[in-house]
Amino acid sequence: MSVPLKDQLVQICPFTVRLFTCLAEGVLEPVSNDGTSIAMMTPFNWTKLETLTYLDSSGEGTIAALNCRMDTSPFTGPNIRFCVCMDGAVKLKPGEIPPNNLGTQTVIYANTTCSLAELMIENEQPRTRAFQLHATSSDKATCSFVLQLTPHGTQAHYSTANVGHIMTVLAKHIPSAVIARALFQCMDVRRNALCEAMKSSGVEDINSRTFYMTLPVGSLYDLSTDEAQQCTVDAAQWNALVEKTSSMLAESHVFKLCEAMVMMLTHSVASMGVNIESAAAVHGFLASCNASAEGRDWVSEAAQHGMRTANECSFEYRSDSQIRGFAVRNHEDGVYLEAQMDSSGEKQNLLGMDPLMCDLHMAAKCAALRSRTEVRLAHDLSCKPASEHDALRAKSAAVMGRILLKESMETFTADCEDAAACLAAMASTAARMDPAHLEACVHSVMDSAAFSSKAQALKPSVLAALRHLRESMSTLQIGLVFAHATSIDEMRSTVKEVALPGVRMRYERLVGCLNAQKLTGHACLFNKRACLGKRKLNEIVSVTEIQAVKASEGTNPVDVHPSDSQCLLVSKSSLPKLHEQLSLINGEMPTTR
Amino acid sequence: MISLGSGYLYSTDAQQPLPGAPLSTLPTANIAMIGHPSTHTYSLECELLPEVTIRSVVYTECQLLDMVVGVASCLAPSLEHIINSRSRANFLVLAGAPPPLCQGMSRVVMRGRVLPLTHFMTEADHAEEVRAREIAAQKVHARALAVSITSGTWNMYVPQS
Numbered sequence: 001m002s003v004p005l006k007d008q009l010v011q012i013c014p015f016t017v018r019l020f021t022c023l024a025e026g027v028l029e030p031v032s033n034d035g036t037s038i039a040m041m042t043p044f045n046w047t048k049l050e051t052l053t054y055l056d057s058s059g060e061g062t063i064a065a066l067n068c069r070m071d072t073s074p075f076t077g078p079n080i081r082f083c084v085c086m087d088g089a090v091k092l093k094p095g096e097i098p099p100n101n102l103g104t105q106t107v108i109y110a111n112t113t114c115s116l117a118e119l120m121i122e123n124e125q126p127r128t129r130a131f132q133l134h135a136t137s138s139d140k141a142t143c144s145f146v147l148q149l150t151p152h153g154t155q156a157h158y159s160t161a162n163v164g165h166i167m168t169v170l171a172k173h174i175p176s177a178v179i180a181r182a183l184f185q186c187m188d189v190r191r192n193a194l195c196e197a198m199k200s201s202g203v204e205d206i207n208s209r210t211f212y213m214t215l216p217v218g219s220l221y222d223l224s225t226d227e228a229q230q231c232t233v234d235a236a237q238w239n240a241l242v243e244k245t246s247s248m249l250a251e252s253h254v255f256k257l258c259e260a261m262v263m264m265l266t267h268s269v270a271s272m273g274v275n276i277e278s279a280a281a282v283h284g285f286l287a288s289c290n291a292s293a294e295g296r297d298w299v300s301e302a303a304q305h306g307m308r309t310a311n312e313c314s315f316e317y318r319s320d321s322q323i324r325g326f327a328v329r330n331h332e333d334g335v336y337l338e339a340q341m342d343s344s345g346e347k348q349n350l351l352g353m354d355p356l357m358c359d360l361h362m363a364a365k366c367a368a369l370r371s372r373t374e375v376r377l378a379h380d381l382s383c384k385p386a387s388e389h390d391a392l393r394a395k396s397a398a399v400m401g402r403i404l405l406k407e408s409m410e411t412f413t414a415d416c417e418d419a420a421a422c423l424a425a426m427a428s429t430a431a432r433m434d435p436a437h438l439e440a441c442v443h444s445v446m447d448s449a450a451f452s453s454k455a456q457a458l459k460p461s462v463l464a465a466l467r468h469l470r471e472s473m474s475t476l477q478i479g480l481v482f483a484h485a486t487s488i489d490e491m492r493s494t495v496k497e498v499a500l501p502g503v504r505m506r507y508e509r510l511v512g513c514l515n516a517q518k519l520t521g522h523a524c525l526f527n528k529r530a531c532l533g534k535r536k537l538n539e540i541v542s543v544t545e546i547q548a549v550k551a552s553e554g555t556n557p558v559d560v561h562p563s564d565s566q567c568l569l570v571s572k573s574s575l576p577k578l579h580e581q582l583s584l585i586n587g588e589m590p591t592t593r
Numbered sequence: 594m595i596s597l598g599s600g601y602l603y604s605t606d607a608q609q610p611l612p613g614a615p616l617s618t619l620p621t622a623n624i625a626m627i628g629h630p631s632t633h634t635y636s637l638e639c640e641l642l643p644e645v646t647i648r649s650v651v652y653t654e655c656q657l658l659d660m661v662v663g664v665a666s667c668l669a670p671s672l673e674h675i676i677n678s679r680s681r682a683n684f685l686v687l688a689g690a691p692p693p694l695c696q697g698m699s700r701v702v703m704r705g706r707v708l709p710l711t712h713f714m715t716e717a718d719h720a721e722e723v724r725a726r727e728i729a730a731q732k733v734h735a736r737a738l739a740v741s742i743t744s745g746t747w748n749m750y751v752p753q754s
Contacts, residue, residue, distance in 0.1 A: 236640065
């Protein structure tokens with residue numbers, strides 16, 4: 001007998017949701033920020049939901065009922081993820097979306113997870129009372145949000161079949177905080193193993209322990225325990241996260257990879273005298289390049305250059321994409337949160353892509369602003385004298401123009417981790433995605449209206465080029481330079497005398513620069529060019545000698561040509577502080593004359 | 594400190610800095626030290642742990658990270674969403690090529706448009722914008738060239754002398 005369709009679905013009841021901010025222990029105030037939105041994602045069935053609900057000025061909204069198919073095995077991990085997104089524009093005005101602030105750099109996120117059963121069932125009975133979930137946020141210091149959910153289930157939501165599905169999904173639930181705590185302990189084991197191994201090589205514990213670099217990934221990966229400070233990952237975990245996310249999102253990276261390939265053909269291959277509109281010519285040229293080591297280096301450089309140019313077009317470096325915390329503004333009509341910027345906060349983005357949540361939030365925010373501007377103009381025209389109408393229309397048109405511009409040319413605001421992770425993800429897509437699937441995705445992208453006819457004509461050449469890049473793209477890895485979230489104050493006292501030239505002198509100079517706050521963290525893409533055999537130091541740690549790496553700067557790409565009189569590597573910035581940092585990070589690099 | 598992939602980099606002096614002085618092994622202080630003849634640089638790679646027990650169930654650390662990525666990836670836009678949103682927003686890859694001999698010119702990355710935006714832009718509208726950028730560049734320098742990369746970004750090449 002076939003199972004009725006309704007029994008093949010798990011039905012999730014609608015909810016009223018209220019968002020509070022925690023002002024002090026036990027003191028909750030509803031968040032009034034205009035345009036605050038919330039989405040409920042259901043990772044248990046691997047679906048990317050495009051649901052979004054706006055909260056009103058009392059921080060309240062409704063999440064609609066949802067039916068999810070139950071024809072695949074549920075995902076093991078958190079069942080449900082809630083994401084909150086709001087504009088934390090500086091100088092918020094109650095009830096008004098600021099037209100000059102349509103960027104994403106002041107967006108505030110909050111995340112929380114729960115099980116499906118927690119959402120709908122209490123003491124084995126249908127849940128009817130409100131319950132609260134703590135939400136982690138991009139605030140560095142504390143979990144400052146509380147989500148209050150009140151379910152509105154009907155009899156259908158508690159049918160035998162539905163409760164059975166809820167229990168099946170529950171069996172696969174592991175709370176985020178539990179995963180985060182386990183990962184934190186893994187990191188601790190690894191840190192001890194590395195310090196132990198280095199001690200036997202004569203490295204003092206303080207040096208290896210202090211420089212066991214970790215970085216925060218709290219808000220995107222929701223890797224936060226209840227203890228606010230324990231939400232960093234080490235290099236092994238960060239590298240695995242980048243590799244796994246790149247692989248999981250390979251399809252989503254194809255759009256930018258196609259842009260990068262077009263740039264590679266037009267900027268590098270064409271200048272070698274190759275007819276880039278002929279796939280056969282491109283194939284022949286790249287095949288001959290791949291026949292020699294120098295040629296392979298050239299191909300790798302050309303592809304990286306293309307990827308950097310594609311990145312340059314779609315996002316710009318702003319360290320203020322990192323939000324340190326929120327200022328609470330207590331207005332007469334409610335509590336508002338404003339983003340506080342800092343240059344050493346945490347990343348907010350998804351390997352160089354706006355998270356769907358933020359993307360939908362900004363689209364909805366633009367639509368709301370457009371509609372409010374129209375209503376405002378109609379109102380003003382009806383009550384102001386005709387002599388002022390032209391000025392009112394011009395003012396309104398300016399706002400509409402800004403909205404259109406934002407929608408048309410949104411440049412993703414990203415920091416160096418994003419830029420580097422995006423380059424790594426593009427390289428991983430080119431190197432590892434299933435070739436037939438990659439080809440199908442390239443067709444979808446390059447046949448779309450987002451590519452001009454001139455660019456579309458290069459599609460066969462792009463496909464030919466991608467076939468030659470798999471090997472050279474596989475050696476690219478993300479690299480992090482200097483410590484995030486590391487306090488090295490205690491190191492200061494260990495530097496007692498002027499060191500002899502060599503490794504120690506350079507190291508102590510680095511410690512001095514970090515203490516003087518001349519350096520924070522930086523990330524870029526590295527091409528690991530040569531390394532000698534791996535040998536195990538203990539069960540966890542192994543060692544490889546590195547003979548050469550080449551850094552590929554993602555945030556501020558600058559081309560160095562032989563005709564340039566003098567240039568430092570490929571990293572320089574017009575921002576003096578960043579430029580100084582990059583110079584210190586690179587050291588004395590070879591110059592071109 | 595530099596990490597590369599899953600490894601932390603350490604450097605050792607290739608030879609004694611001064612006679613009698615000890616050789617040092619310490620975290621690598623900058624990128625230039627890697628491959629420099631005066632130092633050897635090593636990557637200390639730590640493996641993910643094979644066993645992590647949660648509520649009596651044994652997972653690998655790799656599986657836990659899969660869970661983290663699985664939950665985070667539901668926040669990512671699909672390729673279809675990216676194509677649709679780019680197409681709807683009048684974004685266009687224009688595939689401009691840099692001029693020959695651009696090595697002797699300074700490249701300036703320009704963001705934004707010269708002409709006003711309209712809701713529905715044809716390829717001819719984009720071509721007009723490309724021309725407007727060329728004219729704008731020539732106002733900066735008579736021999737400057739504008740190369741349109743996309744509808745939102747273009748490069749201006751200005752002669753260095």
